[in-house]
Amino acid sequence: MSFRPLDAPAVNHDTILHSLIADNLVSDPDSARGRLLREAARLFRDKGYERTTVRDLAAAVGIQSGSLFHHFRTKEEILKAVMVETIRLNTAVMQAAMEAADTNREKLRALISAELESINGQTGEAMAVLVFEWRSLSEPSQAEVLKLRDIYESLWLEVLTALKEEGALVADPFVVRRMLTGALSWTVTWYRPERGGLSQEGLTDQVMAMLGLSKADSR
Amino acid sequence: MSFRPLDAPAVNHDTILHSLIADNLVSDPDSARGRLLREAARLFRDKGYERTTVRDLAAAVGIQSGSLFHHFRTKEEILKAVMVETIRLNTAVMQAAMEAADTNREKLRALISAELESINGQTGEAMAVLVFEWRSLSEPSQAEVLKLRDIYESLWLEVLTALKEEGALVADPFVVRRMLTGALSWTVTWYRPERGGLSQEGLTDQVMAMLGLSKADSR
Amino acid sequence: MSFRPLDAPAVNHDTILHSLIADNLVSDPDSARGRLLREAARLFRDKGYERTTVRDLAAAVGIQSGSLFHHFRTKEEILKAVMVETIRLNTAVMQAAMEAADTNREKLRALISAELESINGQTGEAMAVLVFEWRSLSEPSQAEVLKLRDIYESLWLEVLTALKEEGALVADPFVVRRMLTGALSWTVTWYRPERGGLSQEGLTDQVMAMLGLSKADSR
Amino acid sequence: MSFRPLDAPAVNHDTILHSLIADNLVSDPDSARGRLLREAARLFRDKGYERTTVRDLAAAVGIQSGSLFHHFRTKEEILKAVMVETIRLNTAVMQAAMEAADTNREKLRALISAELESINGQTGEAMAVLVFEWRSLSEPSQAEVLKLRDIYESLWLEVLTALKEEGALVADPFVVRRMLTGALSWTVTWYRPERGGLSQEGLTDQVMAMLGLSKADSR
DNA sequence: GATGAATGAGTATTCATTCAT
DNA sequence: CATGAATGAATACTCATTCAT
Known part of the structure; x- marks a missing residue:
């Protein structure tokens, strides 16, 4: 049982972000690099990676196209950075x-909620890029990403497997996760909170509820 | 109640196909145009529309790139034809x-089964193109498609709404259809029957079962 | 002893050229490819390979720069073709x-005369390219060329070695050939017949005479 | 007749160098400018002037590319300085x-020996640049160099003309000098002392000996 | 219908040079 | 003097589309 106010976020998004920036794992959104990546995510989602030119990217952050290459060696490196x-x-x-979260049921709910937030919130554009521009990434970069x-997915499988062992989940954890991946990422195409x-x-x-895991659900 | 043999398909796929060919609504798979559309679907799915050149398309059907334009006025027209x-x-x-199918429950099952077949069977490549290359279509073409x-989707909504009215479905039919769209189309990325x-x-x-609509499910 | 008129060339240059064209070993000078290679040799010699743009090359034969790439895959391939x-x-x-030629002394004279002709005659521009643009060729292409x-050089060494064995030549055949290579190719920079x-x-x-091999030279 | 020890160099290379440095005619090899010119000569010979970037040059002396322009106004000025x-x-x-040297024969021998030394010794890289990168120099700079x-060449012609007048040389002094230029500079491509x-x-x-001017040669 | 050479507008990338710090 | 981010013009190369044969 935790003592945080009921309607405060369970975790502080900003605290996590700053810790990642400090470790150089993600770019500061206020830096030149960070702004570029945000605009790139938006453009890649809207027009597609191939149809977005480096001139588009440069214009979006107010620099000349040649100057992009001080920050990234190639256009593809920008795509990779957005994804990573x-x-x-x-x-x-x-x-x-x-x-x-305390129970496995609550853990799963937290994962679903967080994934919906990542898809439909601030990082939504980048998440759409991750799904729809995958083939534009070179094979070596694909392997890296x-x-x-895998780390991300292992979080899901850990919880789903635990729920299966508890008997709360009947279907195969792998199948469930894959159905969820499709259903949740597809929300980006229609859900407008x-x-x-x-x-x-x-x-x-x-x-x-669809998974038969709502609180009231005794199944 | 129908008298067809138990393991024959409920509907004859070939009969439908030939009727559509006769009405000039789809191309004969053995014609030059039909072969091109099949290869185009494969290439667009594998490499993406933008990264597939008209030379690639021409080579796949054994003609020169210039000759493509006797069949289609533009490259985009090929993409549209695949989708349409x-x-x-x-x-x-x-x-x-x-x-x-007789009951609404059986009708929904038939829709799900047919959509899985369309995604993972013969038309799978083209269905993937429909999902992943949507933005490569010009806006006028998007409107046409x-x-x-809408006709296709109305089939789903008709059945889901009926089930909702029957009380067999609790969730909103629109939300359910959209979740299903995502979950089912995503199978193309992982399901290997x-x-x-x-x-x-x-x-x-x-x-x-996930929808709480399995036969044994009395919910 | 041969019966050809005294001032006719010992060998028919055109006959050799046409035989090579027939075998696809060199391009017909009247073909698009042949004309391009001739202009390329001239431009590469005059401005250097790097400072010659594909637009320069295209303009020299009266086509658009993009059209060059129907004949050659890369600019470097043009340089290689000139050399090869x-x-x-x-x-x-x-x-x-x-x-x-009958004697070794006459053979050497024929080689020197032919090399001077190749450097200062029709192929002079291409020969200058061979000397001065060598480093612009990629390593794999260098190996091919x-x-x-080596075949070309073996002709020289064969004759020089024979002369050495005859006692007509005192110095090392390899050293002599290299001095001759330098001296003769340098004529391109000053000799204007x-x-x-x-x-x-x-x-x-x-x-x-410098080699002590003039007819009158009894040394 | 001179009194210097037999195996000491006839002229002191270092004395000449320091006198030129004092007159600001060449850069001190230990100065920033001198080091840069040495590295530039090496890079220009190895990769060619065009393919050597200012970043390459800067990296070779351990500074940033922008800092180069405190020493030289343009990249071409570096090339000119190497040559000059x-x-x-x-x-x-x-x-x-x-x-x-005392006699004309000895003077010629001294010139040949010195040119071989300049081509294959310390200044070899710069000499190769002088031969192979000539066309990279702008026309005004070419005129200066x-x-x-001309001063350099007049030394040769003076001696060769004197030998011709002595009857020791049969061929035209201009032709001989040019053949020698070619033969000697070509040694850079093959001679490895x-x-x-x-x-x-x-x-x-x-x-x-090739010139018929060896000591023993009474011709 | 088919060909294939040609087009020309477009692309990512390079790089000498500038300049505020 | 040194830095390094930014510039902007230039580069080789691509590719959908056209069209005379």
């Missing part, structure tokens, strides 16, 4: 969210 | 599958 | 000149 | 070598 930093940040956020994804309607917590509840 | 014909075929197939998707393991029917069962 | 075809042609010409040069003065045959005589 | 200082130094060395070369074999003095002897 996004995974690093979201892995850290999820880990903290999970650790703050996959290693980071800012338009009112379903809140993010409400959506999380619906997903838990 | 795929939706037309799958809409027809699903409509038939749905009509062959969207009209066709040919490797043994989970069969397509088994997967369909799991999805029905 | 030049060596092939000159090797064939020298072999014929040598074979038409070196193999061809068209301005009158020393004729090419006169220059050949002077070189033979 | 090399000619100045070698002209002074040859003049001294020539003046230390040509004036210095450090590998044993032919010594520099031995090579000088061979060249004198």
